[in-house]
Amino acid sequence: MTSTPTATTGRDAVSIAISPERRRLGSMLIRVATVLLAALVILQILYSSGKISVGFGTWQPILVAYAGWSIALCTGLVLRDGETGWRALFVLPAILFTLALVIFPTFFGFYIALSDWNLQSATGRQFNGLDNFYQMLGDPYVWNAMGNMVFYVASVIVQYAIAFGLALLLNADIKAQKFFRVAFLLPF
Numbered sequence: 001m002t003s004t005p006t007a008t009t010g011r012d013a014v015s016i017a018i019s020p021e022r023r024r025l026g027s028m029l030i031r032v033a034t035v036l037l038a039a040l041v042i043l044q045i046l047y048s049s050g051k052i053s054v055g056f057g058t059w060q061p062i063l064v065a066y067a068g069w070s071i072a073l074c075t076g077l078v079l080r081d082g083e084t085g086w087r088a089l090f091v092l093p094a095i096l097f098t099l100a101l102v103i104f105p106t107f108f109g110f111y112i113a114l115s116d117w118n119l120q121s122a123t124g125r126q127f128n129g130l131d132n133f134y135q136m137l138g139d140p141y142v143w144n145a146m147g148n149m150v151f152y153v154a155s156v157i158v159q160y161a162i163a164f165g166l167a168l169l170l171n172a173d174i175k176a177q178k179f180f181r182v183a184f185l186l187p188f
Contacts, residue, residue, distance in 0.1 A: 018080075018081070018082045022080070023079070023080050025079050025080075026076040026077065026078070026079030026080025026081070026085070027076065027080050028076075029075060029076035029079065030072070030073055030076035030077070030080070033069045033072035033073060033076065034069065034073075036065070036069070037065055037066060040061075040062055041062060043055055044056055048125070049127060066100075070092060070096055073092070074089050074092055113132055114129060114130070114132070115127050115128060116128045116131075169184075
């Protein structure tokens, strides 16, 4: 298959001509992979909550499916968008790390917060809604911990404000600029 450069008005000033069949194949690959991953995740959520009896014992097969989805997504983008798809391929590791290390743990932590997860019990996880939060708000130690957290967050904000003010003072266009630089940096 030969490709010739053509002028476009879209994302690129110069783009490689891609056949419509290749674009359709790439789009179809992206859609099928996304639907399969979504179906597996929904199946696992329903299995974990006890609504259905078919599913995986752990989330590990879903993570493998997630890796397969990312490969299919890259392949589909390259097929569909050509050179622009290769650019997306280089951004994909950052997106995958963000999803795996930020987004997934956030949602999984929220799921755990809404359940009673006793590892010694034979029943495993039991959904209990907001009961954990009601129990937490009734504990006096939580309010002490919240007060400590507010104090330390406020102290960090004050420290950053002082540091930012000193940095502005060191670079300000004033007569005493050299004095402030010497006075501030001399102890170090």
